[in-house]
Amino acid sequence: MKRRDLLAATAAAFAANSAKAQTTSDHSAPKAPGETGLTGPLHTVTIITPDLPALARLYRDGLGMTLTGPADLSADTRNILAAAWGLPAGLKWQMYVLRRPEVPMAAQIRVLETATPTPAIRKSWNRQEPGPYGMGFPNTDVESWDKQISALGFKRATPEIERFGLKRPDGTPYDVLEATFDGPEFLRAIAISRRDGMKQVGDVDPVTGRGGPGYATQVVTDMDAMVKFLTNVMDYEVRTDRIWTAYAVPFRFITAYARGVQNGHVALAAYDVKDTVPGTGIAPRPPHRGMAMWSFQTESLAKVEARAAAAGVGVAGRHDKINSPDLGPRRAVTIHAPNGFLVEIFERID
16 A cells, blocks of 8 residues: 555545544543453463573563563463464473562563474564564653663664654643664564653552553554454454654554453554565564564353354464463464464363
8 A cells, every 4th residue: 555545545544433432631541431342451471582592681680570480381281372373293391470469450471482492473673573562561761761771681673762742632742752672583573652741551550650561562564454453353443543753654554442441452563565664574473573463351151152253354373261371261262464474362161
């Protein structure tokens, strides 16, 4: 899609949703507060890596998450999970979990450490390369967090902390600060803070002012197909759809949320074909290293499967009864998003 067409499409999307968007004081606020959707906010992000210490250095030592594991999994449980996630029988792996216990609504990170390296989903941190890009960590003091992470040797993606001037639906301005770091597996960690009285993009610890992961993001080549997947299958709602022009190369940017909540969202970026940097060609799903899967909880797995079937989305894997430390007792299915990314939907059971 050419930039002119991209701008026109986004303008049309804004016009179609303007009545609802203007009823809130925040573009990220629910369109209908108190509403409940079929699937909840982003629950778990799965990263596959052969180098757990590198991930621990960033997410535990730098971002302050709590690391547990390896998980004690029975042979049967390992086989069931491997089949549902597409892990080959001969691949040896261990499961770890990164959590922020003081912020219950923050997403968790499930780490699958492989005994041998698998093909990489990404080859660079270039934001114009398609594929899973990174996660955002809301906080109230970007400068402090920036110093802590930099001291560990992680490189900031820009020379200085970035400041973006945005506007509320009523036109009044506010600032957003971002410190974006190059992390393991060519994934970026974004320390993000909204200023001027705006609610953060996810819950934060009232003591430290730090939270997250508050969202995860991908760069995609077919935005419309991904939006249809999120809305028609996942029952998510799009709350922002704009052309982001703060960088030299503009891109379309959308945020999608579970209905009724203001945390755990997903963000997608799409560039004009001429501005897209070729990627690895490796499918963004297990067993490939990098961000390979997102997990969401539902109250009705049957309804999700029905919506997926109606949208022509087949089930990649399933388990009807399983219990493991990452998600607890549940039944689950895995499905492929239009870009091939693996999505896990689970329903808790007694």
